[in-house]
Amino acid sequence: MNWEPLHLQVKPVERVWGGQRLAETSEPVGELWAIGEDNMIMAGPFQGRTVAQLAADFPADVLGRAAREDRFPLLIKLLDCADWLSLQVHPDDEQAARLEGPGMLGKTEAWHILDAAPGARLIAGIVPGTPAEDLRRDILAGQVINRAVYREVSAGDSLMIPAGTVHALGPGILLYEVQQSSDLTYRIYDWDRPASAGRALHLSQSAEVSRPVTAEPQPLSPAPGVQELLRCAYFVLERLASDHTPLERDTAAQSFHALTVIRGKATLHVHGASWTLKPYESVLLPAGLGCYTLNGDFEALSSRLP
Secondary structure, eight states: OOOOOBOEEOEEEEEEEEESSSSSSSSOEEEEEEESTTOEEOSSTTTTOBHHHHHHHSHHHHTOTTOSSSSOOEEEEEEEESSOOOEEEOOOHHHHHHHHOTTOOOOOEEEEEEEEOTTOEEEEEEOTTOOHHHHHHHHHTTOGGGGEEEEEOOTTOEEEEOTTBOEEEOTTEEEEEEEESOOOOEEEEOTTOOOOGGGOOOHHHHHHHOBSOBOOOBOOOOOSEEEEEEEOSSOEEEEEEEESOOEEEEOTTTOOEEEEEEEEEEEEEETTEEEEEOTTOEEEEOGGGOEEEEEEEEEEEEEEOO
């Protein structure tokens, strides 16, 4: 089978902290789920099926040799933060299965800042030197915000947020996020917003999984070409940039490539056909697709398996 790019239906998600930049709506859309196992294929022979269904039926061709199981392992999101997200933490795989049940996954994630208002900040960890027992005590007492490490960020910064890292995104930030295919979040503090069933705090779970670590923003190299931004056991995040010099790429049956254009327009050439991708449009390239070319004056982000 000659595999083609999979164009997916994005899923807007309303959040109390969301803004107006990701969808034409009066509601606060905080997230666009662009590529994940629940996204539906919009066209072609697999139209109407989800990525999860396709990965289960064609694991080698969709996921590639690097996959650990026959399940699409990542979720790609765009986030528009008009207010502070809750201070939160995610468990690792072992903790998720133990605390939430068999089959539950943890959540390691990474951020790439697409736009940031002057002075925009986020929280990425706990003050260095904090003893683990002190961190646990402060979480249970609702006082951990006093130990949070604030980072000022700019467009182009990247941060790895391993499971166990206490974190929060601040207002004025638009970003790309790649994460494990899990939406398991433990809230520690919600900035005194009114409590609701959908925004409960999870202090005992947070105290168990949080670690006294910090995350450092990694600045971007502006050079064209392919630049690896971040790498962990679950994914590799790369920046692709061109000034009309074609970029030749190959999935090599090793891993899918999840592409999102973040600036300009990119023309994607595959097997003699072509598609134009505009800013914030995404496409999933199955592992069995093979060689492809990107051309134009653009920047894009690519997430794949390591």
